[in-house]
């Protein structure tokens with residue numbers, strides 16, 4: 462699961478897609494997840510990182526994580542072609 | 546190390562040049578307490594969902610309304626509209642404040658009697674009064690507001706055997722410039738039916754015509770309609786005085802003042818468009834004072850205000866059951882409060898607040914109730930904080946009509962709690978259980 466290479470993410474949680482010109486805002490948790498995805502971390506790694514700092518158990522986190530991924534997909538921000 | 550509170554991850558597309566309807570006004574401010582009682586504690590103690598009623602708010606609203614009228618008109622009497630909320634504890638707060646009772650059925654009438662209201666301080670409205678109801682009301686000197694001629698003749702027949710002279714008023718319907726005009730209750734002013742009814746009462750002498758009543762509609766946004774209504778009732782009263790030399794003792798302007806809820810489809814929120822109680826009071830008082838009625842002998846002004854007095858005092862607390870995405874990617878949040886408990890969600894865009902602090906992030910969300918029914922929608926496509934399973938919320942301004950028009954449908958009705966003026970919580974209606982429901986059912990032998 463990767464974010465498209467040309468997507469720009471600012472430190473304030475602002476996302477810009479130069480291909481479409483669309484911009485998006487993220488909350489803190491969304492911003493951190495996008496950061497981890499940018500560094501090519503796996504869902505399992507991300508779950509373990511996030512649940513060690515946030516007050517949430519892994520199964521619940523995973524539920525919100527995959528929901529978030531589905532939104533990234535909906536907004537066409539994921540690089541699905543390089544998926545294997 | 547203390548872990549940070551988790552908010553579900555969220556991404557939102559930004560739309561240039563499309564501010565929300567109310568200049569980005571959002572409802573992220575949480576309601577964490579109701580009269581000093583923490584929402585999570587109330588829910589832990591009494592279960593979710595939960596109705597909560599603030600006694601303080603009832604008393605404040607009532608005092609404010611009374612003040613608005615008594616500072617403008619010399620003789621004012623409120624009568625609590627039972628159908629709006631007839632939980633006994635609620636009615637008793639109003640009666641303690643000095644309210645009479647306004648009832649529209651034998652059931653409500655008996656409730657008022659049980660709540661200690663004197664018969665002569667019960668106003669009996671409505672199109673359906675049985676002979677049994679009428680006998681009781683006549684016996685107790687209650688104020689019977691006649692809705693139709695059939696009722697008038699029943700009263701005459703009953704009074705012939707009882708030896709009592711019933712105290713009656715007629716309900717008048719009229720054009721106040723409001724559409725749609727309510728003409729199904731009472732006698733029409735414009736076409737002369739009202740005068741016809743008055744003449745028959747005066748000529749029969751079997752009844753004492755003590756008042757004139759109208760209830761022009763509910764959630765009336767135009768205070769001017771009340772000016773028209775009060776003027777027309779005053780005009781009838783003056784006509785009766787002139788023709789029969791009889792002073793009408795009271796003019797009853799009914800209810801209908803709006804609460805600050807926002808009607809479905811309204812562009813502006815109710816808090817911006819609803820007249821204040823002072824505006825209503827001004828319209829009504831000035832119309833009577835400026836009428837031809839003798840200022841030395843003015844009738845008492847009766848008000849049957851319902852929703853404007855109780856809506857703000859009621860809260861509905863609940864819990865998020867689940868989040869899901871609809872086929873178009875939109876967020877749906879399922880909560881444990883459905884239309885079975887929130888009948889007024891058919892009319893109002895109810896305000897839903899988180900019960901704990903949330904970030905400023907909002908997502909377009911449709912809030913669904915728990916019923917397996919497509920119509921079970923509490924709010925459609927509102928900007929809503931990112932609540933997750935187990936998070937709690939508070940729906941504001943639900944005190945009117947929900948605790949009477951609720952349905953025992955699919956699930957049972959939950960506890961209702963009153964928070965008294967010292968901040969103590971009291972269950973005033975217990976949650977229903979299986980036993981209660983089964984008691985009412987009878988299984989025929991062949992199905993046992």
Ligand SMILES: Cc1ncc(COP(=O)(O)O)c(C=O)c1O
Nearest residue numbers: 626760763800801849850851852
């Ligand atoms: C006769 C009468 N009086 C008073 C009321 C209370 O109305 P509201 O809650 O709009 O003030 C009603 C409600 O329908 C009514 O029918």
